[in-house]
Amino acid sequence: MNRTTLSLIAAATALAAVTGFATLKPAGTSGDSASATAARLPVERTSLLCPQPSASDIADTTYTSFTPVVEGASGSGKAQLQAATEKSADGADSSDGKKSGAKAAKPVVQPKEPGKPAAGDTSGADAPALVGLASGKFAPGWTVQETTEVAAGAGRGLLGTNCTAPDTEFWFPGASTAAQRTDYVHLTNPDDAAAVVDIDLYGKDGTLKSTVADGITVQAHASEPILLNTLTGDPQADLTVHVKVRSGRVGAAVQALDAKTGGDWLASSADPAGSLVMPGIPKDATSVRLVAFAPGDTDADLKVRLASPSGTITPAGNETLHVKAGMTAAADLGDVTRGEAGSLVLTPTGSSVPVVAALLVVRGKGADQETAFIPATAPVGARATVADNTAKGSTLAVTAPGEGGRIKVTASAGSGGGTAVSKTFTIKGGTTQNVEAPVPSGLKGTYALTVEPVSGGPVYASRMLSANQDGVPAFTIQGLPDDRGTVSVPDAEQDLSVLLKQ
Numbered sequence: 001m002n003r004t005t006l007s008l009i010a011a012a013t014a015l016a017a018v019t020g021f022a023t024l025k026p027a028g029t030s031g032d033s034a035s036a037t038a039a040r041l042p043v044e045r046t047s048l049l050c051p052q053p054s055a056s057d058i059a060d061t062t063y064t065s066f067t068p069v070v071e072g073a074s075g076s077g078k079a080q081l082q083a084a085t086e087k088s089a090d091g092a093d094s095s096d097g098k099k100s101g102a103k104a105a106k107p108v109v110q111p112k113e114p115g116k117p118a119a120g121d122t123s124g125a126d127a128p129a130l131v132g133l134a135s136g137k138f139a140p141g142w143t144v145q146e147t148t149e150v151a152a153g154a155g156r157g158l159l160g161t162n163c164t165a166p167d168t169e170f171w172f173p174g175a176s177t178a179a180q181r182t183d184y185v186h187l188t189n190p191d192d193a194a195a196v197v198d199i200d201l202y203g204k205d206g207t208l209k210s211t212v213a214d215g216i217t218v219q220a221h222a223s224e225p226i227l228l229n230t231l232t233g234d235p236q237a238d239l240t241v242h243v244k245v246r247s248g249r250v251g252a253a254v255q256a257l258d259a260k261t262g263g264d265w266l267a268s269s270a271d272p273a274g275s276l277v278m279p280g281i282p283k284d285a286t287s288v289r290l291v292a293f294a295p296g297d298t299d300a301d302l303k304v305r306l307a308s309p310s311g312t313i314t315p316a317g318n319e320t321l322h323v324k325a326g327m328t329a330a331a332d333l334g335d336v337t338r339g340e341a342g343s344l345v346l347t348p349t350g351s352s353v354p355v356v357a358a359l360l361v362v363r364g365k366g367a368d369q370e371t372a373f374i375p376a377t378a379p380v381g382a383r384a385t386v387a388d389n390t391a392k393g394s395t396l397a398v399t400a401p402g403e404g405g406r407i408k409v410t411a412s413a414g415s416g417g418g419t420a421v422s423k424t425f426t427i428k429g430g431t432t433q434n435v436e437a438p439v440p441s442g443l444k445g446t447y448a449l450t451v452e453p454v455s456g457g458p459v460y461a462s463r464m465l466s467a468n469q470d471g472v473p474a475f476t477i478q479g480l481p482d483d484r485g486t487v488s489v490p491d492a493e494q495d496l497s498v499l500l501k502q
Contacts (some may be wrong), residue, residue, distance in 0.1 A: 068450050108130065195249060292357040
């Protein structure tokens with residue numbers, strides 16, 4: 001066999017390790033070369049990391065765990081969430097399953113069977129970062145929502161984030177080291193070995209010099225909140241943070257706290273791309289600020305469009321945005337939605353240049369303002385899920401920036417009881433709709449929403465949680481990218497048959 005043949009076999013073996021199943025058929029088992037297809041199989045192992053929720057003594061945090069029912073998933077398995085510094089209750093290490101002999105404290109939430117959300121809560125400044133691991137039937141599409149209410153102080157309001165998978169690179173346009181902001185990048189290491197991380201900061205004039213942002217060590221089973229204004233002495237109203245992992249892997253999220261307008265979690269932007277979508281700007285947003293960054297060596301020129309309920313429009317005075325290579329650009333869009341649901345769509349004016357982007361959104365006026373972020377989000381894909389929904393406090397926004405299509409939205413059973421309900425919606429091309437998502441019959445507690453495209457082009461979605469805190473319109477927004485609950489496993493018959501004859 002030549003090297004290419006061996007590479008294909010190695011790739012199939014790696015897929016088998018992820019999915020628990022992969023097949024290499026010998027040559028001649030099928031007479032039709034067109035039969036070579038890629039099967040999508042449920043993943044059998046998923047890791048999630050939740051950042052430390054708050055440094056406030058008056059913070060109240062809720063965690064909600066949910067796994068959708070997935071056809072073909074394993075009939076067994078388990079899921080667990082515990083402090084990053086702890087070991088699992090059965091003595092298995094929280095990240096890789098090695099025996100440690102240590103016993104974990106009672107987890108903050110105990111995941112339930114697929115189709116049933118589970119909720120738990122904690123309070124105060126001592127709540128730790130969490131490491132989650134799911135296997136078997138609990139793994140495909142597993143999602144965990146962390147939602148924190150802070151009644152007063154810097155960052156007061158509603159803060160929410162989806163717990164994320166560990167990775168080696170993250171982009172955060174929309175961070176800040178301005179005087180009224182206190183931004184931390186939280187790094188959580190789920191593994192047995194220390195991780196080494198570099199943090200690059202980019203302002204309006206390019207790279208910010210720092211002597212302490214390279215080679216940051218995050219110890220095994222530990223979480224480190226890094227205060228951004230300790231990395232540079234150059235205050236920046238609009239900042240792009242690039243987290244790169246030299247060795248190991250981490251989970252990363254930015255917690256942005258504002259002395260006047262509350263705070264929220266800034267999730268990482270979708271991977272750099274020529275076109276981006278930021279779905280679900282609230283219809284009552286009083287201020288929207290766009291922040292974008294071009295990582296490469298080429299300037300980017302972008303068309304700025306708003307997908308509204310009636311179609312795509314151009315914001316007056318903000319038709320385009322020029323982003324210089326290696327520099328952070330920003331534009332104030334004001335109350336761009338003007339009382340209607342909307343999503344911001346960025347496309348190249350000419351040649352495509354990869355960019356990352358996010359929106360800083362404000363609701364309310366004067367002293368009663370609250371902020372949240374909408375980073376560029378990947379499309380829903382095959383399926384996306386978001387947990388911790390309530391009957392009256394959740395808004396699901398869906399946009400189809402190109403071709404329209406149909407989607408199915410399923411409301412799970414409630415964390416305390418209820419029956420799942422599904423409903424189908426049509427989303428017109430070039431529009432954003434705040435759909436009337438179904439609510440479980442007999443709902444008790446909170447529930448999960450799962451979005452699945454039925455037909456048509458790509459759709460993007462986000463969910464807003466809102467609450468009134470003494471007149472302040474507190475809110476937080478989470479995107480719904482594909483949940484990566486399945487993986488494509490190719491039937492390697494055709495390729496290997498050809499290669500084996502060479």
